[in-house]
Amino acid sequence: MKPKILISACLIGENVKYDGGNNALHVKILEQWKEEGVLVPLCPEVLGGLNVPRSACEVIEGTRTVICKTGEDVTQEFAQGAKESLRLAKEEGVCMAILKARSPSCGKDIIYDGTFTSTRVNDSGITCKLLQESGIPVFSEEELSFAEAFWRQKG
């Protein structure tokens, strides 16, 4: 059986973004993976109980506290979504994750700083961090060629 891949659901066209849209990537390798049935799509924020649409959220720099633009604290929902994502990743036995860049849940290495001023910081989103801490390799959609090479090694 080919190794499975956890993927941010918005990257394959599911309308789970905070604004009700998606971040669909129309690239050959994703189509191929979809046809092969190896993708495990999920949205940590929806898994954590947040609605679509919802307010934009950011992680406060240097913490795991997450706030909405409206001021609401959604740390618990983000933590729950991360926990549930990890549970599914383990249940499905994924070999890696491909997560949406710069999201407060999914972003890898670079996210926004919690001031809602489009200021970037070197950190990762809540789910990305938990997956990495649990030993699951994460790639962003901007690193698809590396992700593909890694997946082929595992297959």
Ligand code: SF4
């Ligand atoms: Fe996409 Fe992740 Fe944001 Fe959900 S939490 S909309 S999967 S980037």
